Amino acid sequence: MPGFFDTSIEFLKGIGPQRAEALKKELSIHTYGQLLQFYPFRYEDRSKIWQISELREDLPFIQLVGKIRNLSAVSTGRAKRLVATFSDGTGSIELVWFQGLKFITQKIKPQYDYIIYGKPNVFKGQYSLVHPEMEVFTGEIEEKGLQPVYHSTEKLKKRYIDSRFFAKVMRNVVEPGLPHIQENLPEEVLWKHDLESKPFAVKNIHFPKDVEHLDKAKKRLKFEELFYVQLRLLSQKLVNKATYKGLVFKSTGLLTEFYKDHLPFDLTDAQKRVVKEIYKDMCTGKQMNRLLQGDVGSGKTIVGFICMLLAIENGAQACLMAPTEILADQHFRGLKEFADKLELPIAKLTGSTKASERKQIHAGLLSGELKIVVGTHALLEEVVQFHNLGLVVIDEQHRFGVAQRAKLWKKNRKVHPHVLVMTATPIPRTLAMTLYGDLDVSVIDELPAGRKPIQTVHRYDKDRLKVFEFLRSEISKGRQAYIVYPLIEESATLDLKNLSEGYDIVRKFFKEFKTCMVHGKMKPAEKDAQMQKFLNKEAHIMVATTVIEVGVNVPNASVMVIENAERFGLSQLHQLRGRVGRGAEQSFCILMTGYKLSSDSRTRLSTMVRTNNGFEIADTDLKLRGPGDMAGTKQSGDVEFLIADLSQDARLLQEAREAAEEILDNDPHFQNSENINIRRYLASLPKSQVAWSRIS
Ligand code: ADP
Ligand code: MG
Numbered sequence: 001m002p003g004f005f006d007t008s009i010e011f012l013k014g015i016g017p018q019r020a021e022a023l024k025k026e027l028s029i030h031t032y033g034q035l036l037q038f039y040p041f042r043y044e045d046r047s048k049i050w051q052i053s054e055l056r057e058d059l060p061f062i063q064l065v066g067k068i069r070n071l072s073a074v075s076t077g078r079a080k081r082l083v084a085t086f087s088d089g090t091g092s093i094e095l096v097w098f099q100g101l102k103f104i105t106q107k108i109k110p111q112y113d114y115i116i117y118g119k120p121n122v123f124k125g126q127y128s129l130v131h132p133e134m135e136v137f138t139g140e141i142e143e144k145g146l147q148p149v150y151h152s153t154e155k156l157k158k159r160y161i162d163s164r165f166f167a168k169v170m171r172n173v174v175e176p177g178l179p180h181i182q183e184n185l186p187e188e189v190l191w192k193h194d195l196e197s198k199p200f201a202v203k204n205i206h207f208p209k210d211v212e213h214l215d216k217a218k219k220r221l222k223f224e225e226l227f228y229v230q231l232r233l234l235s236q237k238l239v240n241k242a243t244y245k246g247l248v249f250k251s252t253g254l255l256t257e258f259y260k261d262h263l264p265f266d267l268t269d270a271q272k273r274v275v276k277e278i279y280k281d282m283c284t285g286k287q288m289n290r291l292l293q294g295d296v297g298s299g300k301t302i303v304g305f306i307c308m309l310l311a312i313e314n315g316a317q318a319c320l321m322a323p324t325e326i327l328a329d330q331h332f333r334g335l336k337e338f339a340d341k342l343e344l345p346i347a348k349l350t351g352s353t354k355a356s357e358r359k360q361i362h363a364g365l366l367s368g369e370l371k372i373v374v375g376t377h378a379l380l381e382e383v384v385q386f387h388n389l390g391l392v393v394i395d396e397q398h399r400f401g402v403a404q405r406a407k408l409w410k411k412n413r414k415v416h417p418h419v420l421v422m423t424a425t426p427i428p429r430t431l432a433m434t435l436y437g438d439l440d441v442s443v444i445d446e447l448p449a450g451r452k453p454i455q456t457v458h459r460y461d462k463d464r465l466k467v468f469e470f471l472r473s474e475i476s477k478g479r480q481a482y483i484v485y486p487l488i489e490e491s492a493t494l495d496l497k498n499l500s501e502g503y504d505i506v507r508k509f510f511k512e513f514k515t516c517m518v519h520g521k522m523k524p525a526e527k528d529a530q531m532q533k534f535l536n537k538e539a540h541i542m543v544a545t546t547v548i549e550v551g552v553n554v555p556n557a558s559v560m561v562i563e564n565a566e567r568f569g570l571s572q573l574h575q576l577r578g579r580v581g582r583g584a585e586q587s588f589c590i591l592m593t594g595y596k597l598s599s600d601s602r603t604r605l606s607t608m609v610r611t612n613n614g615f616e617i618a619d620t621d622l623k624l625r626g627p628g629d630m631a632g633t634k635q636s637g638d639v640e641f642l643i644a645d646l647s648q649d650a651r652l653l654q655e656a657r658e659a660a661e662e663i664l665d666n667d668p669h670f671q672n673s674e675n676i677n678i679r680r681y682l683a684s685l686p687k688s689q690v691a692w693s694r695i696s
Contacts, residue, residue: 004180005033014169019161026153032173038166039205039221039643040148043214047145049115052091055127061119064088065137069110073101084108086116086129093120094128113137133164146208174206184681185224186674189659196220205643219652222644226656229641231678233437234657234664237289240438244416246287247316247390252279254313254342255306262341263302270294270446271303277442278307278420288418291436293427294444295614296578297451300422303444304393305335307420312344312371316390316417320374321408323396325350325524326531330553331395332374339372349375349384352524380407389417396423424575428618431646433657453612454581456589458565458605467561467590468509474559475513475540479585481559483543484576486567487520502563503543513540520547546572555583565591565608566601570621573608581612600624622647 008031010020023029029038050062066088074081082097082104095116097104108114118132150166181199183190190197196204201220208214267275274292281288294300308318320335322328332348339346347361347370364370368387373379389412394405409416421439432441459467471481483506485499503517516530516539527547533539535554542557546568560580565573573591580587591605607620646653663675670679 004177005031005036007032009035012169013172014165019159022156022159022161026156032177035170035173036177036202036206037642038150040150042149043146043208044117044149045145046117046147052088052093052127055091055093055120055122057122059120061117063115063117064093065113065115066092067110067112068095068108068114068116068134071105071108071110073105086114094126095132096128096130098131109136145210146214148206148208170206174203178203182680182684183677185227186663186677188674189227189663193223193655193659195223198224218643221642222649222652223656225641225644226649226653227660229434230437230653230657230660231664233434234660235668236438237440238664238668240289241286244287246282246285246418247311247314247415248285249279249282249310249314249316249390249418251313252310254309258306258309258338258342262338265448267302268299268444268446268448270444271299274303274442274444275306278303279310281440282307282310282418287416288420289439290418290420291432291439291441292420292422292444293432293441294422294424295447296424296575297582298424298444298447300424300444301331301334301395304395304420304422305338307418308335308372308391308393309342311390311418314390316388317365317368317370317386318372318391318393319379319386319389319408320372320393320395321379322374322376324547325352325376326518326527326547326552327395328374328376329528329531334553335372335374344371345369346372346374349373349378350524351376351378353378377404380404384411386411388412392417392419394419394421424578424614428615428622428650431622433653434646437657450584451581452584452586454577454587454589456577456591456609456612458591458593458609461592461594464592467592470588470590471541471559471561472510472513474588475510478556479559480534480537480539480554480557481541481561482557482576482579483541483561484563485543485545486564487545499543499545506541506543510541515539515541515543517543518547519545546576552579553582554579556585558583558585558587560587560589561592562589563592565605566593566597568604570604570607570617570624573604574614574617577608577612 008020009015009023009029010017012032012035015023023035027038029035044061046063048063049065052064052066055062064086066086068084068086070083070085072083074083079098080101082101084095085092086095087093113136114134115137116129116132116134118129120127120129122128148163148167148170150163150170152162152166156162178199181202183198185195185198189195196216196219198220201217201224204213204217205221208217278288278290281290292300292303304320308320311318320328320331322331328348328350332346336346345364347364349358349361353361361370361373362383362385365373365384365386378384392408392411394408405419405421409419411417421436427436475481483502485502499517499519503515507515514533516533518527518530522530530539530542531552534542534557537556558580560577562568562573562576568576577589580589589608591608593601593605597605603620603624607617611617644652663670663678666672667675670676670682
């Protein structure tokens with residue numbers, strides 16, 4: 001027997017089969033329960049009636065009471081509109097309609113008082129309201145306080161399913177629903193975190209008595225949402241730890257040899273700490289799932305390599321997956337140098353590896369002879385099988401999805417390999433906790449010694465000559481430079497035009513220097529050749545699109561010019577800038593723009609100029625863009641919240657996480673009586689949503 005909340009909305013008073021169908025199609029609302037979770041997106045204060053004499057510029061939505069007179073149709077060309085005068089005794093304003101003229105003309109009676117509602121416009125001191133909401137005024141001011149405003153879609157609005165409709169049918173489901181609502185948070189959590197009950201929250205999120213009630217309702221619902229996400233992720237982590245055995249990599253001979261004889265620099269303290277953390281994981285007999293966060297240039301690759309040595313020393317193989325050919329190639333070259341010294345067989349496998357070579361690599365991996373493979377998505381293919389894969393290192397996680405991570409896991413059927421995910425996108429803590437809550441996190445929070453902070457400036461296009469002269473003087477000192485052009489997503493041809501025009505200008509200006517160019521449309525071999533030129537210092541200037549964004553490492557390059565910098569997102573700018581500042585020389589980043597800039601662009605540019613700190617930048621980015629937009633988060637599926645907002649609710653998230661941790665610590669299977677609410681709630685969810693709760 002379906003419970004109250006499983007009832008189909010077609011049975012709700014005011015909906016019926018046809019509207020129900022439309023709601024299902026447009027908003028995926030099928031049941032009473034889903035309708036209840038369709039929260040308003042804002043609220044309007046209907047308790048105040050304004051007077052026209054009080055009107056000023058910049059008003060919100062307001063309410064007026066008065067008479068509507070002098071209705072007349074006005075036409076300009078083919079467009080027709082209806083205008084009327086609205087007066088309340090203190091003044092008058094104009095009302096305007098562009099649609100439904102006939103209907104409105106018939107409806108309005110000049111002798112009645114109307115209560116109208118809308119956002120006034122002002123033009124040359126004259127106020128007007130376009131398409132106001134209106135009703136005959138009965139003399140009663142609705143003491144309803146805050147009114148909910150619901151989203152709708154164009155299609156639904158055509159069927160009169162608008163915000164008012166929702167408010168009306170909500171009344172038929174909220175009150176009757178309250179007795180059926182079961183509290184889904186433990187009592188202790190409620191009082192400890194000062195949270196209202198679930199029925200209180202549901203009632204007041206739709207029909208808040210006042211702002212205070214609304215805030216309490218919001219807090220409660222956000223907390224609940226965040227709490228259950230954290231509970232899920234943390235349980236998942238427990239399950240993983242309990243279920244998946246891990247290979248034990250205890251011996252450290254190879255690592256020590258490398259460290260003593262071949263490592264060309266000292267590891268930073270942060271790198272050492274992280275290596276220790278990973279080594280500890282690899283000795284526990286549990287599968288490691290670790291996220292390695294570190295700002296650009298913090299030296300994650302070498303940490304990855306050292307961990308690979310642990311795997312190999314202990315009889316396993318290791319792979320490194322990168323998101324692009326260029327990166328895979330660079331990693332391969334970097335690691336090969338070390339691997340050769342240790343006489344470890346290593347290969348590169350990408351989409352452009354030749355068939356014959358590919359076969360050889362496949363065979364080498366299967367026999368176990370080949371110890372390290374570096375590659376791109378090509379590694380995920382079914383044909384790539386290992387003798388004994390022990391460690392998977394994934395560079396720049398945000399380009400890969402969670403599903404891809406899992407694919408690599410499965411390349412060892414007996415015991416899942418350890419997984420180390422390296423990311424340079426400094427994800428703010430709040431987001432990391434949510435996205436990667438099932439991973440352990442290590443942070444390299446220190447740059448190698450001797451690095452000078454990159455100096456960043458913002459210059460306008462008219463200063464290009466000076467900027468280029470500066471480049472000239474730096475290159476004359478032996479440095480190299482990048483000049484980056486943005487991708488214009490709507491048009492690939494425009495991109496190339498933009499880029500090749502830029503390239504021509506650069507070549508003409510820097511006649512005495514050699515230049516090269518990379519862009520996304522090039523064949524891999526061609527790209528490689530150009531990259532190689534730059535690496536070998538055969539070219540002084542590289543003109544590029546954002547294909548160089550991630551991970552490219554040319555320490556001698558010390559100047560980066562970013563054209564149309566306003567077109568880039570903050571984290572992208574930071575990534576790009578990270579291509580310089582990798583050597584001992586002072587590096588520079590020059591952000592070029594025109595004069596016309598949006599306020600968001602200005603914030604992005606000034607943030608870049610102010611700080612080199614990736615975490616600070618990521619925080620600003622999150623605030624500007626909102627979490628749904630952060631690189632890579634869309635594919636995670638973990639951050640779709642109904643009401644919580646990670647860019648604002650960091651504190652609440654922390655609280656919710658701590659609450660979840662405490663419960664899992666004391667009662668991981670939710671068996672104690674005080675956690676009955678959790679158990680009951682999990683049991684009520686559809687099976688697909690609770691695969692993780694198999695521990696209970
Ligand atoms: P990222 O963390 O951005 O991937 P890389 O691993 O590419 O950084 O390292 C950036 C550069 O710093 C490389 O040239 C690397 O060899 C060098 N490097 C890494 N660790 C150290 C260290 N401890 N001291 C000096 N240089 C280092
Ligand atoms: Mg890197």
